[in-house]
Amino acid sequence: QVQLVESGGGSVQAGGSLRLSCAASGYTSRFYSMGWFRQAPGKEREGVAAIKIDNGSTAYANSIKGRFTLSHDGAKRTLFLQMNTLKPEDTAMYYCAADPRFWYGVAAGYEYWGQGTQVTVSS
Numbered sequence: 001q002v003q004l005v006e007s008g009g010g011s012v013q014a015g016g017s018l019r020l021s022c023a024a025s026g027y028t029s030r031f032y033s034m035g036w037f038r039q040a041p042g043k044e045r046e047g048v049a050a051i052k053i054d055n056g057s058t059a060y061a062n063s064i065k066g067r068f069t070l071s072h073d074g075a076k077r078t079l080f081l082q083m084n085t086l087k088p089e090d091t092a093m094y095y096c097a098a099d100p101r102f103w104y105g106v107a108a109g110y111e112y113w114g115q116g117t118q119v120t121v122s123s
Contacts, residue, residue, distance in 0.1 A: 002026040002112045004096045009117030016086050016121070022079040022096030022114060030054075031098040034072065034079045037108060038092035038119075047106025048094070049081060059105040064090075086121045093118050 008020040024031065035050030049070040050059045058070050069082040079096060094117050097110035104110055 002098070004098055004112055004114035006094065006096050006114045006117040009094060009119045011120040011122065012086055014087055014121055014123050017082070017084045018086065018119060020081040020083065020094055020096075020117060020119075022081075024077045024079070024098060027098075027100065027112075029100065030074070032101050033103045033110070034096065034098045035104070035106060035110060036070065036079070036081045037095045037097060037106075038090075039095070039116075040089075040092040043092075045095070045108055046092075047108060050103075050105050051079070052103055061106050083119070086119075088121050088123045091119060091121050 003025045005023045012018055031053050033052050036048040037045050038048050039045040048061050048064055049068055051070050051072055067085045071080045096114040098112045099110045
């Protein structure tokens with residue numbers, strides 16, 4: 001059974017940084033793509049960043065470009081999201097997603113999803 005487990009969320013003041021991690025297990029092969037999404041209370045889920053595992057190409061939402069950086073450690077089967085210069089509007093539950101076959105970019109078509117980790121940014 002595929003599992004994606006997020007960690008690294010927390011509370012931080014505006015301008016601060018957090019690093020989210022997503023550990024994948026239960027999938028014997030390599031995912032084709034992985035991504036991070038977020039959902040704030042009362043809002044729709046939003047794609048944040050995504051990566052193609054084979055060549056490392058990435059896609060980012062305009063709202064976080066230049067502040068967030070996505071990376072992947074193949075050996076550890078872990079996806080990271082380095083978040084810098086955080087803003088109160090970044091407050092949300094952050095979800096990791098993965099797909100074994102397709103590239104969705106920051107669109108929410110991924111097959112597997114984690115349970116989320118909360119990020120709260122205070123002003």
